[in-house]
Amino acid sequence: MLPWRTVRKNIELIAELHGTSSSERTKLAQDAINLVGLTGFEDKYPRQLSGGMKMRASLARSLVMKPEVFLFDEPFGALDEITRERLNDELLRLFQLEGFAGLFITHSIAEAVYMSTKVLVMSARPGQIVGSFDIPFEYPRAHSLRYEPKFAEICGEVSLALRGALV
Template sequence: MDDIRFEDVSLTFPNGTRALSGVSLTVRRGEFVSLVGPSGCGKSTLLRLAAGFERPTSGAVRTGGEALGYVFQDATLLPWRTVLRNVELPGQLSGAGPAERRERAMDAIRRVGLDGFEKHRPAQLSGGMRMRVSIARALTLQPKLFLFDEPFGALDEMTRERLNEEVGALFVSDPFAGLFVTHSVPESVFMSTRVVVLSGRPGRIVADIEVPFGYPRPPELRYSPEFAAVAARVSEALRSVEHEQGAESEHENPGTADDEEAAA
């Protein structure tokens, strides 16, 4: 069964903003799909629809009813709780017993490489480590659908690349259906089985590009000609979106430098 399916989904907010238009997209377990596109094109809105935080104006969003993990742009940790207690939180909220939620939390902490930091509080951790805690917290839910809302955008390049590799390793160890929002073309290609490019608002799919590399992916893949060729296809699709937006803007605002010179 498909883990997430968007069927001709459109969304207009109460203030009249049209966020999405006619989006149809399927992500199955074992697929990791990145969403790229201009700011405000509805990438994060698609994640909120998948999680049930928003409802479409038209169309349908269907999931397989599987466990869902959500990693936000910010780590959103409780500052007064230790790493262990933060990671235990989903189990506590779902009513799991102390022994069960501790076992799940310790396993998730180990999987993200934070062994030995269980008693640290968020203020004692780097940005990359805090994001690892956020991922570990989601892992305790044993998600079959994993949503990532640009989680590494605020991190330095080296930390970002390392976390790309670590999330890839998690995907290999227990494949899920992944939907990942990013503004980075190299990140989208390195992480994904497919890269979906959205137009400017209202967001619609303008390209769905397959990434032909297997997992696990070595760091040096980023410097190969094959990687560069896929990244170029994604960049070209993004440039076509920018060109389309520019043409629409010029059509709506036909005044040009020539007009200004004539007025002078």
């Protein structure tokens, strides 16, 4: 997020760079703001937002041009656990609502299992896929899934594969 631009102007930036008209940019940005739950914060600057709200604004900026696939590299790594879990749920809701797909890179096994339909485990060097796990849980996923025995079992299997990859 550019610190000198408001939330709205940051979100409009991608559409602006694509040559979208001013009126269309405004509409696209407001739609994305509403979708991620930032209504009322459009005229705030990044420094006035919490970490979770900044992540929502970044997500809204990405939503503006309606990509088919999102690439996430540790998007919630710097957030506290509760905020991180809320944003996981919000992201899953948006993906289901809008029909997006995502490639999610994370060091959190529980996050990988909760967010995914498939988890791939990679070795350190050379980077190779050393494990593949189909995740059997249906969408939408309830927060309580994290406490089910099958969830813990899959997390354990992924952990074992990861530990083997690091040896």
